[in-house]
Amino acid sequence: MGKPEEFLGTMRQVAIGVAKKDFESFRGQAPQRLAGKFLLLVDESGKIAYVNPANLKIHKFENTDDALEGMKQLALGINNANLNKIKANKETTKPAVASDKVKFKTDKDNNDESDETATKWKQPIQGLSxxxxxxxxxxxxxxxxxxxxxxxxxxxxxxxxxxxxxxxxxxxxxxxxxxxxxxxxxxxPQGLNIEERTTSDATTTEETDDKLLTKQKPEVELFVMSHCPFGTQIEKGMLPVVTALGESIDFKVKFVDYAMHGEVEVKEQLKQYCIQKEQPDKFLNYLTCFLQAGESTTCLVASAVDTVALDTCTTTADTEFSVTKNYEDKASWLSGNYPRFNIFLKENQVYGVVSSSVPTSGFGTGTTANTNNSACH
CATH class of the missing domain: 3.10.450 (Nuclear Transport Factor 2; Chain: A,)
Structure with a gap:
């Protein structure tokens, strides 16, 4: 870097963005995880600060000259021979200098421009490392x-x-x-390769596209993955509502047609499927416990689930829907990463479910409809 503006631009490129509220909460002393890092003060016209790894003290630079002088004092001396032995980081070899079209405001800009003009200044995308x-x-x-x-x-x-x-x-x-x-x-939270999803998924929606299915009471079906943090959050939000509505709705937890969180998720979803199917009066208590504890053993006891009947059901369901077989057959995994979980395959196709925490909600008396919401990982 031969010019001061190149030096400051590179510092901005490798810096970690910090909001004013967070920066002020440090009170001049940064947490250990920020040792040796440059901080980009996003609420202060792109000013830069540096965390001294020796004592975690924060050095805030007001302008280019201040930053250059400060880093000279904090830097370690090195000769060219030793410097050439260090491999350059490819992401930072090209300085991120503010252009005429997109750049940071300077203090002079703040004084000279109106508020309306000031809002047009933006941080360059290349400034985010x-x-x-x-x-x-x-x-x-x-x-x-x-x-x-x-x-x-x-x-x-x-x-x-x-x-x-x-x-x-x-x-x-x-x-x-x-x-x-x-x-x-x-x-x-999630991304799926569109080219790997077959067009056949969409054709099955014809069953529900022409008219809503008539039911005695609204159905609410929640499609999740048992260990998806975003899916479990929506379950926690739904359970109080389900409890309050009681018998006035038909509530079911169903699962996305692939699992993303390993064998533990596949086995847990088999358990929940069977408890809900054969011991429905125990299911909500079990699910509430599981969402809090994060494991099933304690919750099976606390919810008084008949484990003998549960084992029989999971064995039967495993064989019927090839759950373990699909888990062991990695050639069949979605995108080569996620094992198939096909217990609710038909419903996934009908509703076009492609991710966790997708509720299928009932609207009005005697109808069923569906809506796709947030995704999971």
């Missing part, structure tokens, strides 16, 4: 999407013009894959 995107995704998942455990983004890679995230949840063994836009403004 993969570290920045990982940080944004982790914060969103932990603060908004899950209430139990901790999510960590362990890997990020570019696919189809966006970024695929490998997310490890402390509450489950298998990692999940979610997606984020390059500017960090859109998060996608």
């Amino acid at each position: 993969t570290d920045n995107l990982k940080w944004i995704a982790e914060k969103y998942i932990n603060n908004v999407l899950i209430t139990n455990g901790q999510a960590t983004v362990t890997d990020i890679k570019s696919v189809f013009g966006i970024y695929a995230l490998t997310v490890k949840l402390s509450t489950q063994e298998e990692p999940i894959t979610s997606y984020i836009s390059p500017d960090g403004k859109m998060f996608f």
Whole structure:
């Protein structure tokens, strides 16, 4: 980097975005996870701060000259021979310099421009590094999407013009894959390759497209994966409503036609299917317990489930729907990643279900309708 603006542009490119409220909460001392990181103060015209890894003290730079001088004082000395031995990070070899069309506001811009003009300035997309995107995704998942455990983004890679995230949840063994836009403004819990979904799924909707099925009372069918953190959140939200409505609705939990959270999910869904089918009076108590405890053994006892009858049912259902067979046949897995779970295959095709936490809701007395909502990982 030969110019001050190139230096500042590169710092912005590798920095982690921090909101003003979060930055102020640090009170000059950053948490250990930010040691050695540049921080992009997104609410302060793109100003930069640096966390000294030696003592976690935050150094805030007001302008380009301040940043350059500050880093000279904090940097370690190195000669060219040793510098050339270090491999450059491909993501940061091209400086991210603000252009004439899209750039950060300076303090002078703040003074000279009207508020209306100021709102047109935007942070450049290339200013978000993969570290920045990982940080944004982790914060969103932990603060908004899950209430139990901790999510960590362990890997990020570019696919189809966006970024695929490998997310490890402390509450489950298998990692999940979610997606984020390059500017960090859109998060996608799940993505499916459209070319791998057969067109036959859509043809079965003819059964319900012409008219709504007439029923004695509304049906509410909730399609989830038993270990999907987003699916379990909607279950927790639905259960109080289901309890309050009681016999006035016909409520069923059903499962998406593939599993994303390993063998433990496949086995749990078999259990829930059988409890709901053969011991329906125990099901809501069991499900409530499972959503809180995250495991079944304690909840089977607490809900007084007949485990002998349960084992018989799961064995029969496993054979009928080839659950274990599909799990062991990786050649049949969706996208090569997710085993098929075909107990509710027909319903998945009729409603066009492609992800977890998709409720099929009843509207009005004597009718059934469906609507697709949020996705899961």
